[in-house]
Amino acid sequence: MSFETLYADRTRAIKHSDVARIFAIIEKGDVISLAGGLPDPNLLYVTEIQEVAAKVLREIPEQALQYCPTPGLTQFREFVAQRAGERSVLAGVENTIITGGALQAFDYLCRLLLEPGDEVITEAPTYLAIIHTVKTYSGYTTGVPMDEHGMRTDLLAQILSDRREAGKMPKFIYVIPNFHNPTGLTLAAERRSELVRLGAEYGVPIIEDDAYGELQLEGEPQPLLKSLDETGGVIFLGTFSKIFCPGVRLGWMIAEPELVQKMILVKQANDQCPNSMGQKMIQEFGEKGLLAKQIIKIRHGLGRRRLVMQEALQKFFPPGTQWTNPQGGYFTWATLPGAVDTEELLPTAVDQWRAAYVPGCCFFPDRSGPNTLRLSYSLATEEAIQEGISRLGEMFGNHLAQVG
Amino acid sequence: MSFETLYADRTRAIKHSDVARIFAIIEKGDVISLAGGLPDPNLLYVTEIQEVAAKVLREIPEQALQYCPTPGLTQFREFVAQRAGERSVLAGVENTIITGGALQAFDYLCRLLLEPGDEVITEAPTYLAIIHTVKTYSGYTTGVPMDEHGMRTDLLAQILSDRREAGKMPKFIYVIPNFHNPTGLTLAAERRSELVRLGAEYGVPIIEDDAYGELQLEGEPQPLLKSLDETGGVIFLGTFSKIFCPGVRLGWMIAEPELVQKMILVKQANDQCPNSMGQKMIQEFGEKGLLAKQIIKIRHGLGRRRLVMQEALQKFFPPGTQWTNPQGGYFTWATLPGAVDTEELLPTAVDQWRAAYVPGCCFFPDRSGPNTLRLSYSLATEEAIQEGISRLGEMFGNHLAQVG
Numbered sequence: 001m002s003f004e005t006l007y008a009d010r011t012r013a014i015k016h017s018d019v020a021r022i023f024a025i026i027e028k029g030d031v032i033s034l035a036g037g038l039p040d041p042n043l044l045y046v047t048e049i050q051e052v053a054a055k056v057l058r059e060i061p062e063q064a065l066q067y068c069p070t071p072g073l074t075q076f077r078e079f080v081a082q083r084a085g086e087r088s089v090l091a092g093v094e095n096t097i098i099t100g101g102a103l104q105a106f107d108y109l110c111r112l113l114l115e116p117g118d119e120v121i122t123e124a125p126t127y128l129a130i131i132h133t134v135k136t137y138s139g140y141t142t143g144v145p146m147d148e149h150g151m152r153t154d155l156l157a158q159i160l161s162d163r164r165e166a167g168k169m170p171k172f173i174y175v176i177p178n179f180h181n182p183t184g185l186t187l188a189a190e191r192r193s194e195l196v197r198l199g200a201e202y203g204v205p206i207i208e209d210d211a212y213g214e215l216q217l218e219g220e221p222q223p224l225l226k227s228l229d230e231t232g233g234v235i236f237l238g239t240f241s242k243i244f245c246p247g248v249r250l251g252w253m254i255a256e257p258e259l260v261q262k263m264i265l266v267k268q269a270n271d272q273c274p275n276s277m278g279q280k281m282i283q284e285f286g287e288k289g290l291l292a293k294q295i296i297k298i299r300h301g302l303g304r305r306r307l308v309m310q311e312a313l314q315k316f317f318p319p320g321t322q323w324t325n326p327q328g329g330y331f332t333w334a335t336l337p338g339a340v341d342t343e344e345l346l347p348t349a350v351d352q353w354r355a356a357y358v359p360g361c362c363f364f365p366d367r368s369g370p371n372t373l374r375l376s377y378s379l380a381t382e383e384a385i386q387e388g389i390s391r392l393g394e395m396f397g398n399h400l401a402q403v404g
Numbered sequence: 405m406s407f408e409t410l411y412a413d414r415t416r417a418i419k420h421s422d423v424a425r426i427f428a429i430i431e432k433g434d435v436i437s438l439a440g441g442l443p444d445p446n447l448l449y450v451t452e453i454q455e456v457a458a459k460v461l462r463e464i465p466e467q468a469l470q471y472c473p474t475p476g477l478t479q480f481r482e483f484v485a486q487r488a489g490e491r492s493v494l495a496g497v498e499n500t501i502i503t504g505g506a507l508q509a510f511d512y513l514c515r516l517l518l519e520p521g522d523e524v525i526t527e528a529p530t531y532l533a534i535i536h537t538v539k540t541y542s543g544y545t546t547g548v549p550m551d552e553h554g555m556r557t558d559l560l561a562q563i564l565s566d567r568r569e570a571g572k573m574p575k576f577i578y579v580i581p582n583f584h585n586p587t588g589l590t591l592a593a594e595r596r597s598e599l600v601r602l603g604a605e606y607g608v609p610i611i612e613d614d615a616y617g618e619l620q621l622e623g624e625p626q627p628l629l630k631s632l633d634e635t636g637g638v639i640f641l642g643t644f645s646k647i648f649c650p651g652v653r654l655g656w657m658i659a660e661p662e663l664v665q666k667m668i669l670v671k672q673a674n675d676q677c678p679n680s681m682g683q684k685m686i687q688e689f690g691e692k693g694l695l696a697k698q699i700i701k702i703r704h705g706l707g708r709r710r711l712v713m714q715e716a717l718q719k720f721f722p723p724g725t726q727w728t729n730p731q732g733g734y735f736t737w738a739t740l741p742g743a744v745d746t747e748e749l750l751p752t753a754v755d756q757w758r759a760a761y762v763p764g765c766c767f768f769p770d771r772s773g774p775n776t777l778r779l780s781y782s783l784a785t786e787e788a789i790q791e792g793i794s795r796l797g798e799m800f801g802n803h804l805a806q807v808g
Contacts, residue, residue, distance in 0.1 A: 001609060001637035003517075003663055006575065011516045014669050041466040049469065050461040057454040062445040065453065065649035100504060100653075100675035107674040111540075112415045113407075133673040136515075171410065203405060233405035245469035247680035249504075249653075259407055265418045269537040270511040271504035275679055276651035 010116070010138045025346055026356040032388035034375045035356040037181065037330050039242055043301040045294050049245070049285065056280040068276040070264050072098025076279040079286060080238075080252045088227035089236060094257040097264060098250060098274040102211055102239040105253040106174070107133050108266045109207060109235065112259075114139045119170040121159065123151045125333075125363030125372070127181045127209070130174055141365040142170070148324070150187030151175060153194040160202045172205040172235075177225060178213035179329025182363045182374035186327050189222050200231045207235045212329035214243050214295055217303040219327040232256040240282055242330075243295050248278030302330070305377040305385055312386045316393030318400050330378035333360070336371040336396055339403050343370070348395065355391040414520070414542045429751055430760040436792035438779045439760040441585065441734050443646055447705040452694050453649070453685070460684040472680040474668050476502025480683040483690060484642075484656045492631035493640060498661040501668060502654060502678045506615055506643040509657040510578070511537050512670045513611060513639065516663075518543045523574040525563065527555045529737075529767030529776075531585045531613070534578055545769040546574070552728070554591030555579060557598040564606045576609040576639075581629060582617035583733025586767045586778035590731050593626050604635045611639045616733035618647050618699055621707040623731040636660040644686055646734075647699050652682030706734070709781040709789055716790045720797030722804050734782035737764070740775040740800055743807050747774065752799065759795040
């Protein structure tokens with residue numbers, strides 16, 4: 001039986017993605033990968049994670065092994081809401097739903113909100129999974145350019161004003177204000193207030209993805225958009241993948257109770273409930289103070305690698321290259337001078353130079369930015385980062401010398 | 405900000421469900437619940453589960469705590485495919501995707517296949533989450549009546565013929581051939597062949613949900629529909645919730661590679677990948693022979709409870725009541741004589757008699773079957789089953805005496 005004629009329209013629009021193709025190129029042995037956004041298990045308190053796993057299975061197997069309520073265990077929702085409270089987000093259990101990661105919450109929001117042809121506003125560049133997810137609902141993504149202070153809210157204001165005039169508003173705005181994926185940039189304080197104000201003025205919800213927010217490596221934390229929200233228009237997403245581990249698939253949404261109730265109905269239709277064992281493990285880990293300790297350990301490790309990468313970029317990348325100086329998170333974003341197509345060069349980088357990155361065009365809704373690339377310092381060792389940047393710098397330098 | 409005006413059409417159609425309302429009635433303390441379809445942690449090898457958790461976290465934390473490929477760990481997909489092979493389903497890694505339970509696979513299939521207004525054929529009654537999930541895609545469910553041999557394939561043939569004449573085929577057929585939820589019935593062998601033949605003849609895929617198939621309590625196993633499938637039209641879904649535990653949220657789909665590839669794209673957009681730690685735990689558990697041992701323990705426990713329930717129904721339920729004699733799984737289905745509305749009586753059952761069931765109407769697309777109910781023997785102890793059935797029998801008896 002061929003399924004080709006049976007697919008829904010939304011499905012025909014999603015083909016085997018470029019991203020899958022690129023990751024197939026990257027995933028070869030003996031390559032220094034600065035591509036993926038994976039956390040480093042060496043920065044986790046593995047022994048202590050073993051201990052909490054043993055404890056919850058010993059003491060409360062009837063909860064850890066069982067189904068839990070669709071929005072998550074009530075105690076765990078409290079735990080998540082309380083952690084948000086420590087960052088000035090006022091939330092209770094009724095505002096909180098546990099999901100299989102922040103992306104799952106985003107997907108559920110698309111399912112609740114998007115009609116075919118709806119527009120979603122993001123930063124340009126943005127997290128590549130977001131572009132893909134919106135497409136699977138037959139929506140489309142418009143990117144707002146960024147500068148060193150994050151999304152250009154003046155340009156956003158112009159877009160919103162244009163859309164009001166045209167009579168069709170974007171369905172929502174998706175942003176990563178802290179240590180943005182892929183650029184590592186932080187949205188400036190005054191732009192945060194302006195963004196929240198614009199969302200409220202135009203009646204457009206703002207989805208704040210804070211995947212990296214607790215991994216501040218230098219400078220002072222900026223306020224969460226959700227902490228500035230007076231109308232309920234900001235939807236706060238987070239994940240335990242970067243502060244506990246991705247293996248248990250747990251994240252959350254904090255939003256208006258009305259939206260939480262709707263999302264429960266979607267989650268009931270999808271996977272019924274989040275991983276109980278993981279929730280119990282994280283709560284135990286948190287209550288022992290280990291989550292806070294682990295975050296410090298991760299920050300310390302990332303902080304050193306970030307420095308190594310900055311120094312290596314300075315030393316090895318061609319003169320005229322620009323790169324961001326992230327205050328936290330996993331990523332640096334580089335812009336090469338002159339005529340370079342980082343997507344075209346990727347196979348050479350992997351096959352001949354044994355080093356990998358993600359071409360910048362993957363992160364732009366319109367696949368622009370041919371001379372940009374994302375470099376991750378989350379998983380590779382300090383030595384590997386230095387060696388990888390050195391190889392890539394030489395490759396790009398050679399290439400520019402040839403084309404220049 | 406009110407989201408009411410922002411929701412997609414599909415979202416407006418899903419209101420706070422009756423099911424949620426019913427479970428809110430049921431979930432009171434000090435009630436003997438024969439309602440939920442929860443496994444009993446007392447029938448699990450909890451110590452051994454602790455041991456495999458400790459082992460995978462000690463030996464391979466870099467895999468157990470990390471993201472895994474979207475379709476699951478390759479070794480685990482092999483493990484699942486091989487287990488299907490033991491039941492005469494020929495499948496390899498390319499046919500297999502790991503999901504967050506069988507329902508998640510079903511939801512992804514709806515997302516891939518359903519357009520608004522599409523029809524899905526199910527047994528009547530059917531698993532209530534299926535009715536809900538189809539609704540969230542603005543589809544609708546048509547139920548085919550069952551008798552003691554399962555779905556009436558003669559009636560299905562008539563429906564398919566009618567639809568062909570009308571020029572719009574159902575998008576797929578969803579069935580639970582083994583120890584059906586909610587009736588406990590098993591689809592007869594000759595109807596299995598006929599069902600697979602009809603699907604192929606009319607070009608309508610068949611989704612086979614085998615959630616309970618490995619929990620055979622008496623009699624001989626019938627062939628899986630997938631093992632009879634020669635055209636690739638049968639999509640086989642399974643779950644580890646009933647044979648390992650639900651807490652880790654793991655299930656699978658086995659189908660044509662083309663469909664697996666499409667589902668990978670949807671899973672990338674939803675939760676990226678399944679729980680790595682759970683996959684590693686189950687594989688370790690399986691390779692030690694513990695999964696097979698645990699299935700035997702679960703069968704033994706369920707077998708005794710099933711008998712207790714059958715005897716209690718005989719002893720305590722009003723004369724003229726009919727009930728199914730399940731050969732496996734979790735559920736018995738009772739049909740009361742005369743004018744009883746089991747939904748209307750549920751609050752009385754819970755508040756006055758301290759015993760709970762699920763009203764049969766929840767499982768019918770058209771909410772028919774007022775005098776039917778589902779009784780689960782999966783979680784309650786033998787004593788509780790006997791006492792619960794005794795209380796419910798007395799209540800229904802009193803009610804029938806009054807209205808009769």
